[in-house]
Amino acid sequence: MDTTFIASRPSGRTRRPKTYRADRVCTDFSCQTILSRYNKRDACHIHAPVKFPRIRGRFEDDE
């Protein structure tokens, strides 16, 4: 096995922000919203699946 190319990787040298392709559009069929390069999702903020945190009455301290 040739292990020449797995020797050393320059890691932690430059910390680039994680970016994505700039020409992506929302996965919604009828949506043409161009996604931000920093948007890790495949849909715009309208069509991206939203998690609803279950905070309803959770932090209410009613006896």
Ligand SMILES: [Zn+2]
């Ligand atoms: Zn969309």
